[in-house]
Amino acid sequence: MSVLTVSGLAKSFGGVQALRDVNFTLAAGEILAMIGPNGAGKSTCFNCINGQLRPDLGSVTFAGHELIGLPPRRIWRLGVGRTFQITATFGSMTVAENVQMALISHHRRTRAPWTLATRLHREEALALLDAVGMRDQAERRCSVLAYGDLKRVELAVALAHGPRMLLMDEPTAGMAPKERIALMALTAGIVHDRGISVLFTEHDMDVVFANADRIIVLNRGELIAEGTPAAVRDNPMVQEIYLGAGSMFGAAAAGAHA
């Protein structure tokens, strides 16, 4: 049974067709990777799903709800968590408060005028931080954290409202290779435990092939391949785009202008 169904998605920017009739689904508990060279339309596709952009055509349904036309915050309420390519946290708050903030919003208490925010949902927040291995840093300010730690905080924030699906835009961008594997392994573990579906984009093919249940490949706004990691790796069209340099990762940048 699919959680997310994307059908006929199309978007153009001033005559440039960024997305063209994109269709795919995401099953419950599945980890789906979206790959493609730079400029393939991954970000556009992602932003159409999370509400940042409105596509010209097509539909995105999540658990029976049409997402097109909803602002990001409404999509979040339906049970969609997000992490960003460049981490976005609340720099003036502690790690725990960042998670508490998401919990406050989840429990619809953002307008509460009197209770002290730091005392709200604290146990729940600490449990989440425990899950991502950040509990010992709960009282540090986000503005002083290492980048890898920020990524974990983001993950905890994204998990706060018990989402059914996570949208992760290049979750390991900007991290050292070792950390990348560790973060994605952590993520995979958590989502499998909780039965959360994940759609993520990624440049690091090691990360992709290690964690994805299924892969879709975009090129010039079109979905050109879809299947298990093994199937995608063997797909000649994918190889044509990515190969050349031998390694899929190294070829990614060159392929953008091919």
Place this chain on the structure above:
Amino acid sequence: MGFYVVQFLTGLASAASLFLVASGLTIIFGVTRVVNFAHGSFYMLGAFIAYSLVKTLPLGPTGFWVGVVLAALAVGVIGVVMEVTILRRIYQAPELFQLVATFGVVMVAKDAALLFWGPEDRLGPRAPGLNKAIELFGSRVPEYDLVVIALGFVVLGLLWLLFNRTRWGAVVRAATQDREMLSALGINQKLLFTAVFFLGSVLAGLGGALQLPRASVSHQMDLSIIATVFVVVVLGGMGSIPGAFLAAVIISELSAFGILIFPKITLVLMFLVMVVVLVARPFGILGKPVPDVGEPVQSDETLTRLPSALGWAGYVAVVALLLAIPMLLSEFYLVLWTQVFIFALFAASLHFIMGGGGMVSFGHAAYFGLGGYGCAMLLVRAGLPMEATLLLAPVVAAAGAALFGYFCVRLSGVYMAMLSLAFAQIVWSVVFQWSDVTGGEDGVNRVWPSPWAKDRVVFYYLTLTLAAVGIFTLWRLLFAPFGYTLRAGRDSPMRAESIGIDIRFHRWLAFIISGAAAGVAGSLLALAKGFVGPTWVDIPRSIDALMMVLIGGVQTLVGPILGALTFVILEDRLSAFDYWRSAFGLIIILICVLMPKGIVGSGRALIGRLGLGGGGER
């Protein structure tokens, strides 16, 4: 028909002189992002200097025009002095500090003019050779007006050539778009900024000097022009020279023809047009969104925690001391401290949205004034008792904040600030010109407290109670989920949205709450003085609030209170001097230059640097 042509030309002549001044301001803003309040003072100084030069130089056209040009150049030099000695040191500070520093310059310039030219108005000679009018369709148009119109077009053309046909102009335009690129290109940014200030100030000085044959040179010229010039610059699009020209024409013609139909509300018309344009086109008629150079308020700084138990004990001790003041000090200090409380509440209300929400209001006086006028109207005109008006006045202010805030929270940074200023000016022009209802310039009198609260001691306690409750509530809100939500929106709008927060809505609520608190302060001041007038809503009042918050420190809780205290006490101590404004202005400039985090913030930073405190984790 002929009449309308002549009226159009009259409007065009005003437009030309307005454009000269506005083009200077828009160039300065476009490149340096400094909202230069001193621009009006430069205009005034241009007129005074030209007056002295024209009186000294030989009579005749040569003497006159040489005088005008020299005056403009002299003002250019003054602008350079301000840029090099003050602004250059604080380009790294939040934008608002530069604004406040230029406001300090306004005060210094005012006293300098008093010192050199005396307090009396000065009427200069008419322009030699241009002291007649020519006949046009049966009406007469002064020759000088035509010359000024021509000059306006000439300056527009020259500026266009400068910016579009010279390398320097290309560099300046590049700087308007992207500051970083300048250093990449190996251009000396310091020199460029100084040159831009020179050019902008020359234009202000020229505009002032050209007023000489038209009207007396007076000490009121500075603030009376600056509001109009802001309208022109914002309406045209900040940084856009053709925009400034277009806006100057619109505003001037609106006034020229407006007085035929609505002779009493010309100012309201002007600001109404500004608001309508800004709501539809936040970046002005010909403006493009400029990239924010940085947040108007440094958001990497953080609000401190709510005070600890020890801290609360400290506050309780302070309040206890304040409660004892009537027993310790003379009556006059009651009056003074009453004012401190009122302004502390006002500053805290602005701090609530600035510090908590990262929203800058240049027009917070609007809500202070709505509270004050609301109180006065209900008390004097509707005859309600004071107790009822104290409850209802904040509602009036909150209603205004709800209306204006609805539009303001859709923008950010300097555009939000400018829209809020425009709204405040609407309120100002309405109370200033709708004299049948608001008393206009005369204000509303007899706004006295109920008999039980008339006594200065009782009123002191009343004010202390309301201010303390108000400030405590605002603080509490800042640390409640609501305040955290605001801060979330300030720190990372994208993240806030993606955890389900409707940022605009929360900002709007914050704006309303802040407006209500400002309204309480405004109504208390009305009751303290028994009077409300347009000064409740004017630009200096909004700037006062900004200064209190910034002087104290935006990212601290007690900052605004200490800011208000400093402000009121300084004003009281200094106003016995002859040249107290300049002393006040200098102190403000010094604080801006030396303590860019405000008194509390800089004090804390100093403690942190000395390794005395633990909180400075960065």
Place this chain on the structure above:
Amino acid sequence: MGPAREAGVKVRREDYMSQSKRLVGMVAASAIMIGAAGAALAADPIKIGEINSYTALADFTQPYRKGWQMAVNEINAKGGVIGRPLEVIARDDAGKPENAVSIAEELVTKDKVDILAGTYFSHIGVAVTNFSKEKKKLFIATEPMSDDITWAQGHNYTFRLRASTHIQSAMLAEEAAKTKAKRWAIVSPNYKFGQDAVAAFKRVLKEKRPDVEFVVEQWPALGKIDAGATVQALAQAKPDGIFNALFSRDLTAFVREADLRGLLTKDLVVAGLLTGEPEYLEPLGAEAPQGWIVTGYPWYAITDPKHKKFIDDYQAKYKETPKMGSLIGYVSIQAIAAMIQKAGSVDQDKLIVAMKGLTFDSVAGPVTFRDIDHQSTLGAWVGKTAVKDGKPIMVDWRYTQGPQYSIPDEEIKKLRGKE
């Protein structure tokens, strides 16, 4: 402030006192003054808190300041009043009622003044008179002309010296009624003074000449006139009479534009309130309009010996010609001194009793503070403007006392009764 600033800027340039010394200002300087007057004045000074627009409307208020300083010096040199010297604590309100009220409060609570006095602009006068009523502090409104001060908002604690808006406008209306002009235009600053003046002018002119009509009104904001457009708008209506209540910088800008744009034709009748006062007429120099019916102060033509002596003394002391403000400033102190003399103390109630109906001999002739509305009978000079030897003057003038231009007593009682 105070005498440290004496004679405005001219003196200040030679004055090398440090700012901190200036802070002591009034107190120090008056101490010197008292010292000079001798040991007889060792008694506590009588404090007068003087609030005025010394920087916002210096043209009038600086001569005014010189006027009261001269009177204070003279009185103190003669031993003061009831054996005590007068001390004037002068403060600048910057033309803002809010400031004026704050200063009044400070003067009362901090400086403990016995009497409040001054204010130039009408709306500031009204604000301070309301303060005086509320705080039960005597206020001598020396310059502000608003009718409300003595009528609609009149009360026990305020007395006014200068001839009111109504009185001066009525004088002009009387003269205007004698002309042929029927189609009248109005140009007036949009605040209390202007509104009162226009209402009074219209009322009196209509009474005397039911056939006149008012064809256009222009109400520029005080100090913010858009002169060219305003003149053009007036000219458009082709009036044959204009009532002008503009003064100071609004007036100069208006006159220049009106002249250039041909509004001021030969046949046009112009009634100009205050235009004949030297502070507003002199800056115009040879450009001053001629033949306007104005109220003002033709000091150059005064022959009454007592008044002449004041004018001569003033010129000798300050090396400049007197203005209307000089006279008002001087007579203010004369009035206050006379009041205290009659009361024999500075007890507020006694002062009020003394002031009601007080008649004193001012340099401009005997003046009475009327019991009915606390308005003094100090009159005004009505005449026509002319230019002689390149200097603007008033000609064909006459001096008239105020009361006959007032409204009926019954009406006054009704107005004051409301308060």
